[in-house]
Amino acid sequence: MSYFTILVGIILVNNYVLAQFLGICPFLGVSKKMDSAVGMGVAVIFVMVLATAATWPIMQILNTLNIAYLQTIVFILIIAALVQFVEMALKKFIPSLHKALGVFLPLITTNCAVLGVCISNIDDGYNYLQSLVNSFGAGVGFLLAMIIFSGMRSKIDDNPAIPKAFQGAPITLVTAALLSLAFMGFGGLV
Amino acid sequence: MEKKTSKLSILTKGIIKENPNLVLLLGTCPTLATTSSALNGAGMGVSAMAVLICSNIVISLLAKIIPDKVRIPCYIVVIAGFVTVVQFVLQAFVPSLYNSLGLFIPLIVVNCIILGRAEMFASKNNVLDSALDGVGMGIGFTLSLTAIGAVRELIGAGTIFGFALPWLSAHPMMIIALAPGGFFIYACAIAAINFATKGKGVKGSFGCQGCAMASICQQEKCIAELEKGVEA
Numbered sequence: 192m193s194y195f196t197i198l199v200g201i202i203l204v205n206n207y208v209l210a211q212f213l214g215i216c217p218f219l220g221v222s223k224k225m226d227s228a229v230g231m232g233v234a235v236i237f238v239m240v241l242a243t244a245a246t247w248p249i250m251q252i253l254n255t256l257n258i259a260y261l262q263t264i265v266f267i268l269i270i271a272a273l274v275q276f277v278e279m280a281l282k283k284f285i286p287s288l289h290k291a292l293g294v295f296l297p298l299i300t301t302n303c304a305v306l307g308v309c310i311s312n313i314d315d316g317y318n319y320l321q322s323l324v325n326s327f328g329a330g331v332g333f334l335l336a337m338i339i340f341s342g343m344r345s346k347i348d349d350n351p352a353i354p355k356a357f358q359g360a361p362i363t364l365v366t367a368a369l370l371s372l373a374f375m376g377f378g379g380l381v
Numbered sequence: 382m383e384k385k386t387s388k389l390s391i392l393t394k395g396i397i398k399e400n401p402n403l404v405l406l407l408g409t410c411p412t413l414a415t416t417s418s419a420l421n422g423a424g425m426g427v428s429a430m431a432v433l434i435c436s437n438i439v440i441s442l443l444a445k446i447i448p449d450k451v452r453i454p455c456y457i458v459v460i461a462g463f464v465t466v467v468q469f470v471l472q473a474f475v476p477s478l479y480n481s482l483g484l485f486i487p488l489i490v491v492n493c494i495i496l497g498r499a500e501m502f503a504s505k506n507n508v509l510d511s512a513l514d515g516v517g518m519g520i521g522f523t524l525s526l527t528a529i530g531a532v533r534e535l536i537g538a539g540t541i542f543g544f545a546l547p548w549l550s551a552h553p554m555m556i557i558a559l560a561p562g563g564f565f566i567y568a569c570a571i572a573a574i575n576f577a578t579k580g581k582g583v584k585g586s587f588g589c590q591g592c593a594m595a596s597i598c599q600q601e602k603c604i605a606e607l608e609k610g611v612e613a
Contacts, residue, residue, distance in 0.1 A: 209560060210560050211414070211560075212410050212413040212414035212560070213410060213414075213484075213488075214410070215410045215413060216409060216410065216493065219409065260465060260469070261465070262487070263461050263464055263465050263468070263487040263490055264461040264462060264465060267461050267490050267491070268454070268457070268461075271454055271457065302491065303410050303488045303492075306487070306488060306490065306491055307484055307488055310484060310488075314484070354572075355575070355576075356573070356575040357568070357572045357575075358575075359575075359583070360406055360568075360571050360583060361568040361571045361572040361575065362568070363568075364564045364565070364567055364568035365565060365568045367564045368561045368562070368563075368564035368565040368568065369561070371560045371561040371564055372556075372561040375559070375560065375561065
């Protein structure tokens with residue numbers, strides 16, 4: 192499978208948020224403002240690639256030791272520790288980047304998209320480089336969905352024409368449904 | 382401590398008054414992803430309920446021993462342990478359900494309902510209350526997932542728990558069983574509650590308030606920063 196196919200597949204066809212329902216919490220929660228949507232998206236790309244870079248080799252160790260069933264426990268701990276370290280490292284060495292992404296990092300620890308991409312890379316049998324490309328693509332897909340969605344929300348939210356029962360959370364979900372419908376158009380591309 | 386709540390109210394509040402996904406709007410990922418049929422929804426609900434009850438019991442027992450600073454990682458390890466057990470049980474006894482839920486079984490670890498109950502309830506209450514809370518919240522979660530799943534299955538495939546219905550199964554609206562339908566039916570369910578309770582029913586909102594990590598990531602600061610927008 193070529194890297195390009197993986198990228199197109201994960202960004203457009205099997206978009207993590209809109210087709211696979213991973214990472215819905217930040218998608219619905221942090222998409223009100225374009226700035227924070229972009230910040231969250233970039234932070235997710237960053238953590239996804241790092242987490243995959245760390246968990247893929249660990250999985251090979253688990254496999255050789257025949258304790259693959261510990262995958263869930265080991266992965267979530269690695270991700271949690273990694274995010275902590277990254278936050279500390281950024282704070283110390285690249286304060287400007289920490290200022291931009293720091294707020295989002297703790298939120299990402301228990302984001303199901305990050306754990307999800309690490310596990311699905313293993314399940315799909317990708318090699319190391321394919322896994323990294325797949326994670327990067329999943330993050331880019333998330334960022335893309337975040338940007339489009341926050342643009343849509345700025346037009347739709349708080350519109351007085353919305354029926355009372357649908358104001359707030361329901362209209363957000365209906366908007367997401369329309370975006371998801373649009374992304375279904377990419378089906379069959381790869 | 383506020384006034385003592387009865388055992389019965391601890392048990393029942395999770396089912397209707399504080400239903401985790403229809404009232405508090407927690408656990409949106411599994412709610413959307415595993416409700417393509419009633420059986421999948423019920424399976425997810427029961428699996429999450431098993432993990433929730435066990436982790437609530439263990440965490441309430443360990444609450445005094447776990448140092449405050451490392452409590453979240455400890456809770457996550459306890460939850461991940463039980464998720465692994467559930468994974469084994471499903472794989473051995475209901476392999477078809479195991480295959481259709483797939484990735485979402487290990488992802489029970491990061492289900493914010495479970496971590497949220499550990500942080501907000503089990504760590505502060507005794508074992509019996511925590512177990513009851515787990516049962517109540519679990520039943521509420523299972524019921525709402527099954528209901529959403531049943532509606533999506535009925536419209537999307539014309540079947541209910543796998544049994545084909547005469548006219549509907551000949552005219553299915555596929556889209557409802559696919560991804561956009563998940564968002565749409567969930568939206569309709571919340572809107573229906575809003576309508577029935579005149580806007581007072583739904584307590585949660587999507588955002589930091591609903592997140593289980595809120596207590597450790599300095600919620601107010603975090604929200605204030607997000608509202609302000611991030612100056613890069």
